[in-house]
Amino acid sequence: xxxxxxxTCGEKAVIFMRQHxxxxxKTHYLEWFIEQSERAIKKYGMFTHHDKIxxxxxxxxxxxxxxxxxxxxxxxxxxxxxxxxxxGEDHYSLQSKNYTVSxxxxxxxxxxxxxxxxxxxxxIIQLYKQSQRRKGRPCSVCGVVKRHIMNETTxxxxxxxxxxxxxxxxxxxxxxxxxxSWSVEYLARQFPVLEEEEGFARKVKPFCRFYERESAAYALxxxxxxxxxxxxxxxxxxxxxxxxxxxxxxxxQPGTKIRFFSNFIEARKKGALFQAPESEKVVLNxxxxxxxxTGSSGKCYYCRITAPxxxxxxxxxxxxxxxxx
Numbered sequence: 001x002x003x004x005x006x007x008t009c010g011e012k013a014v015i016f017m018r019q020h021x022x023x024x025x026k027t028h029y030l031e032w033f034i035e036q037s038e039r040a041i042k043k044y045g046m047f048t049h050h051d052k053i054x055x056x057x058x059x060x061x062x063x064x065x066x067x068x069x070x071x072x073x074x075x076x077x078x079x080x081x082x083x084x085x086x087x088g089e090d091h092y093s094l095q096s097k098n099y100t101v102s103x104x105x106x107x108x109x110x111x112x113x114x115x116x117x118x119x120x121x122x123x124i125i126q127l128y129k130q131s132q133r134r135k136g137r138p139c140s141v142c143g144v145v146k147r148h149i150m151n152e153t154t155x156x157x158x159x160x161x162x163x164x165x166x167x168x169x170x171x172x173x174x175x176x177x178x179x180x181s182w183s184v185e186y187l188a189r190q191f192p193v194l195e196e197e198e199g200f201a202r203k204v205k206p207f208c209r210f211y212e213r214e215s216a217a218y219a220l221x222x223x224x225x226x227x228x229x230x231x232x233x234x235x236x237x238x239x240x241x242x243x244x245x246x247x248x249x250x251x252x253q254p255g256t257k258i259r260f261f262s263n264f265i266e267a268r269k270k271g272a273l274f275q276a277p278e279s280e281k282v283v284l285n286x287x288x289x290x291x292x293x294t295g296s297s298g299k300c301y302y303c304r305i306t307a308p309x310x311x312x313x314x315x316x317x318x319x320x321x322x323x324x325x
Contacts (some may be wrong), residue, residue, distance in 0.1 A: 001023075002020060002023070003016040004023065005023060006023060006024050006028055007024060007028075008024065008025070008027035008028040009025060009027075009028060010103050011025040011027075012025060013025055014026050014029060014217070014221065015029050015214075017211075017214065018137075018255075019042075019211070019254045019255035019257075019258055020248075022213035026221050027268050029218075029221060030218065030221055030222065030308040033069070033210075033214065033218045034069060034072060034073065035318055036209070036210070037066075037073070037206055037207070037210075038073060038320060040192070040208065040209055040287075041204075041206050043087045044192040044193050044204070045193065046161065046163075046192070046193055046204040046206060047075070047160065047161050047163075047204065049074060049075060049076070051075075051076065051160040051161055052076050052078075052158065052160050052161075053070060053076060053077040053078070053159060053160065053161050053162075053163055054077075054078055054079075054080055054112075054150075054153060054154050054157070054159040054161070054162050054163065054243050055070065055077050055078070055079050055080065055110040055112075055163045055164075055165075056079075056082075056146075056150050056162060056163070056164045056165070057079045057080065057081050057100050057103075057165075058081070058082075058096055058100070058165075058227075059081070059095065059096030059098075059099040059100045059226060059227045060096070060098065060226050060227055061215055061216050061218075061219040061224070061226045061228075062119035062163075062164070062165030062166070062167050062207060062212075062215045062305070063132050063164070064100070064103050064207060064219065064224050065165065065207075065215045065218045065219045065222070065224060066101070066163060066215075067079055067109070067164040068103075068107075068222060068224060069206070069218075070163070070198075070206075071107055071109060076158070076293070077109075077163070078109065078111065078112065079100065079104055079109060079110070079111040079112065080111075080112045080113075080114065080149075080150060080153050081096075081097060081100045081101075081111060081112070081113050081114070082114045082116065082145075082146055082149050082150075082209055083097055083113060083114065083116060083117070084101045084116055084123065084142065084145075084146075085087065085115075085116055085117045085123025085124055085125070085126075086123070086124060086125065086231065086232065086233075087123075092227070092229060092231060095227050095229070096227045097113070097203055099225055099227050101113075101224050102225065103224065103226075105227070105256050109153060112153060112157070114149050114153065114183045116149075120306040121306075121308070122306070124138060124141065124142050124145060125138060126152065127141055127145065128141045128142070128250055130305060131304075131305045136145065137233045137237070138233060139233060139234075139237070141305060142233075144301050144302055144305070145302060145305075145306075148290075148292060148300070150162055150201075150303040151199075151292060152179070152259055152290070152292065153202060154201035155201055160202065161201070161203070161204055162168070162201050162202065162204070163203075163204050163205070163206060163248045164203065164204075164205055165205075165207055165211050165215070166205045166207060166208060167207045167208070167211065167212045167214075167215050168207075168208060168210055168211050168212070168257055168258060168261060169211060169212040169243055169246070169257065170212075170239075171208050171241045172246050172261050173191070173239050173243045173246060173259050173262055173315075174186075174190065174239070174244040175261060176189075176242045176245070176246060176260075176261065177238065177239070177242055179206060185282075187264075187268070188268075190264075190268070191265065191268060192205050192206075192208045192265070192267055197256045198284050198293050199284070199286065199292055199293035200293060208209050208261070209258065209261070209262075211257065211258075230256045246260075253294040282293065282295045285297060287299055287300035287302075287303055289303040290302065290303055316323050
């Protein structure tokens with residue numbers, strides 16, 4: 001096979017996808033990416049053109065590419081950017097916000113901006129310190145805050161579905177982690193679509209079958225400007241370690257990640273293997289402050305860490321913590 005020539009038209013290829021043995025030129029790659037996105041949306045019944053979609057955007061390649069694809073396909077898609085206030089030497093949050101705002105303005109798209117510091121009085125680092133979770137990174141607190149805001153915005157503005165830009169590399173790393181620890185409850189909830197239930201908005205991941213390099217190629221070829229730096233707290237994280245391991249397997253055996261994820265999804269559809277015992281299932285109650293579901297009998301963790309007083313360490317998380325972390 002001539003990998004330097006487009007499989008469709010014979011022009012110079014800009015990408016060769018080893019797992020598909022498919023070289024494509026710029027024009028046909030962009031067409032292929034759009035077609036595969038629509039195929040995933042229909043395959044898993046994620047949404048229709050009648051639905052009102054909220055896209056969680058971070059200023060990165062995946063979320064902005066997702067919003068661009070949905071816009072090009074004619075879906076009713078607005079964006080939500082959460083300003084976490086991570087502004088060290090690289091001004092990470094400021095940069096990511098500027099990329100997101102510019103993207104929306106260029107396409108005349110509607111963007112909701114939630115500023116954590118303005119709404120709670122503290123940025124994500126200060127909330128982390130207040131939570132007394134001093135072991136490791138602020139990632140767990142950050143995840144709780146983002147999920148709360150995304151769910152709340154989706155429901156308050158009456159969107160039918162929340163879409164996130166999680167790619168295959170993300171999904172495979174989470175699956176790998178949950179399989180190693182045999183976290184049955186999290187495995188039972190990992191799927192391209194999580195239906196609305198018990199106060200949680202419906203969540204979908206249209207890019208779950210795209211490799212990270214494929215969404216990066218789409219952003220580059222479409223001329224989408226995005227923040228290239230990772231969150232400064234992601235260095236040496238467990239998820240990146242698992243991604244590196246999976247990349248080694250992928251290099252040796254192209255298609256490993258897509259087979260790993262796809263075969264899991266097929267097994268997941270059968271249900272029985274990944275059903276958590278009733279005794280391990282989290283009982284959810286409405287938070288008396290915000291009304292969102294929580295595994296606690298009192299206030300949810302978000303309301304406790306955003307309260308003006310110091311809170312005790314607590315480990316109650318919504319049951320989709322690993323699927324949408």
